[in-house]
Amino acid sequence: MHEGSITIRLSADVHEIERLNRLVRHFGELHEIPSRALYAVNLALDEVVTNVVLHGYENSEGQEVKVRMETNGEDLRSEVEDGGREFNPLNAPLPDLTAALDERALGGLGIHLVRSLMDRVEYRREGSKNVLTMRKRFR
Amino acid sequence: MQIKEDKQGDVMVVTVTEHLDSATSSIFESRLLGLVERGERRIVVDCGLLDYVNSAGLKVFLLAAKRLEPLGGKLVLCALAPSVLMIFEMIGFTRIMKITATREDALQVLRGDAPAV
Numbered sequence: 614m615h616e617g618s619i620t621i622r623l624s625a626d627v628h629e630i631e632r633l634n635r636l637v638r639h640f641g642e643l644h645e646i647p648s649r650a651l652y653a654v655n656l657a658l659d660e661v662v663t664n665v666v667l668h669g670y671e672n673s674e675g676q677e678v679k680v681r682m683e684t685n686g687e688d689l690r691s692e693v694e695d696g697g698r699e700f701n702p703l704n705a706p707l708p709d710l711t712a713a714l715d716e717r718a719l720g721g722l723g724i725h726l727v728r729s730l731m732d733r734v735e736y737r738r739e740g741s742k743n744v745l746t747m748r749k750r751f752r
Numbered sequence: 753m754q755i756k757e758d759k760q761g762d763v764m765v766v767t768v769t770e771h772l773d774s775a776t777s778s779i780f781e782s783r784l785l786g787l788v789e790r791g792e793r794r795i796v797v798d799c800g801l802l803d804y805v806n807s808a809g810l811k812v813f814l815l816a817a818k819r820l821e822p823l824g825g826k827l828v829l830c831a832l833a834p835s836v837l838m839i840f841e842m843i844g845f846t847r848i849m850k851i852t853a854t855r856e857d858a859l860q861v862l863r864g865d866a867p868a869v
Contacts, residue, residue, distance in 0.1 A: 710844030
C-alpha cells in the first residue's frame with residue numbers, strides 16, 4: 614500500500630460520474646487499496662457527487678465539483694467540494710429500514726449507503742462551498 | 753449495462769449486466785416497469801453479471817417490487833455478487849425482497865407460487 618493523493622475536477626453533469634468512478638478505481642488499484650474498501654469509497658463518492666449534480670444547482674451549466682482522495686496506507690479520505698446550494702446531507706432523514714414493502718420510501722437510499730459504508734462522514738460550510746469529508750479505514 | 757429478456761413459461765427472466773448507476777438506471781426502469789405494464793407478473797432479475805449498483809439502481813428494484821405486490825405479482829432477484837448483496841443488505845432490501853442464490857431457485861420460488869388472480 615502506498616501514500617498518495619489525487620484531485621479530480623468534474624463538470625456538474627451526471628455523465629461525469631462514470632469518469633469519476635474510473636478514476637477512483639484507478640487510484641485505488643495504483644495505491645493497492647483493498648477491494649472492499651475501494652468499492653465502498655467508489656459507491657459513496659458516486660452517491661454524494663450524483664446528489665450534488667442532480668439537486669445542488671438551479672442551473673448546473675459551467676459548475677464544477679471537486680473531489681479529492683488521499684491515502685496514508687491506513688485509510689482513504691475523500692472530500693467533495695461544490696458551490697451548489699447549502700446542503701448538509703447528514704441532516705437528511707434516514708429511511709425506515711424496517712418498513713414493509715408497500716411502505717418503504719423511495720428516497721434517502723443514497724445517503725444511508727454513504728453513512729453505512731464510511732467510518733466517518735463530516736460536513737462543513739466553507740464560504741459559498743459545501744465540503745463533505747469521508748473516511749474509510751482499511752487496516 | 754445490457755438488458756436481456758427471456759420468457760420461461762409464465763416467468764419473465766431479465767438479465768442486467770455490468771453497471772446499474774445514475775446514467776443507466778432510467779433505461780432499466782422503463783424496461784422493467786414496462787414488463788409489469790404489459791402484464792408480466794412473475795419476474796426474475798438475474799444479477800449474476802451485475803457488478804455495480806448505486807441508489808438509483810436500487811430504487812428501480814424497489815419500484816418494481818412495490819408495483820408488482822398489489823397486482824399479486826412477485827419480483828425475485830438471483831445470483832447477486834457478494835459486493836452487490838452487501839449493498840442490498842445494508843439498505844434493508846433483503847427483508848422486503850426475495851433473493852435467491854441461483855436462477856433455478858428463483859424460478860422454483862415463482863413456479864411454486866399460487867397463480868396470480
